[in-house]
Amino acid sequence: MNDREHWAPLTRMNGLGNKILVIDMRGRTDKVTPQAAIRLNAHPDTAFDQIMALYDPREDAPDGWIDILNSDGSMAQACGNGTRCVVDYLFSADGRSHFDFRTIAGALVADRFEDGRISVDMGPPEFAWEKIPLSGSPGDTKHIALSEPFEPDPALQRFSAASMGNPHAVFFVPRDVDSYDLLAFGPRYEHHPMFPERANISLAQVTSPSSLSLKTFERGAGLTLACGSAACAAAVTAARTGRTGRKVSVYVPAGALEIDWREDDDHVIMTGPAEHEWSGRVDPNTGEWER
Ligand SMILES: N[C@H](CCC[C@H](N)C(=O)O)C(=O)O
Secondary structure, eight states, rough: OOOGSSSSSEEEEEETTTEEEEEEOOOSSSSHHHHHHHHEEEEEEEESSSEEEOOOEEEEEEEEEEEEEEEEEEEEEHHHHHHHHHHHHHHHOOOEEEEEEETTTTTEEEEEOOOOEEEEEEEBOOOOOGTOOOOSSSSSSSSSOOOSOOOOSSSSEEEEESSSSEEEEEOOSOOGGSOOOHHHHHHHHOOOOOOBBEEEEEEEEEEEETTTEEEEEETTTTSSOOOOOHHHHHHHHHHHHHHSSSSSEEEEEEEEEEEEOOTOOOOEEEEEEEEEEEEEEEEETTTTOOO
């Protein structure tokens, strides 16, 4: 029997087009399962890039623990666009605008401003190759030569790497990011032997000392319209390689994310919108849902 009254609130949102499902698991003792994620992703109305599963606050998670699931059921350590959606979901419920969440990668402190924009402190980037992680001990992670198999275009044979809690490979390209067939080579790059935990693969075209355009093939989710942690990774690697300053506007089709890589504490602050689409409920164990 489907005891739907005991299903969890399901909210479909997006962060600049990054498709997010917020599942409110507070007050429950069960978990959103990878099987539920795969089933939800199989339906066109609930197909998503990430699930943000929000659990009760606990001693080390003042405003709640967040599990992040990719659409293939794998777990992610960071999700900037998804975090903004959780903030907006909670603000709509009780008007609160400051939050201190925890994920497996650490703290995610976020603030919602009067105009609806939301800032998330994504923490400091990590550049040490063994912590990203990369294999083959490439040493300097500013300019890494990709080992075979790679694309014939030289711009797709070297990258900069960073972790925002999750692994990112950023390829700086000279042309419009849409002029490359990222959908075609993204899967091979995501699973490349240099990325022992796979990687989020981004193409970045620097357009000024304070702006770049970005396109990302996400680990465990594929080509997405936006990726917040990739925007952070692209901004810090652009700054680190002297292509931009530490404040960068990262443009994706639906708009821009503002990234500020702070000098004083090395933290990366990402600011952008969140959009509510519809609300329903879901069985977090099976992925059965209704609006
Ligand atoms: N879309 C997310 C990133 C998800 C990262 C996930 N693809 C992984 O690292 O496995 C964001 O806005 O930050």
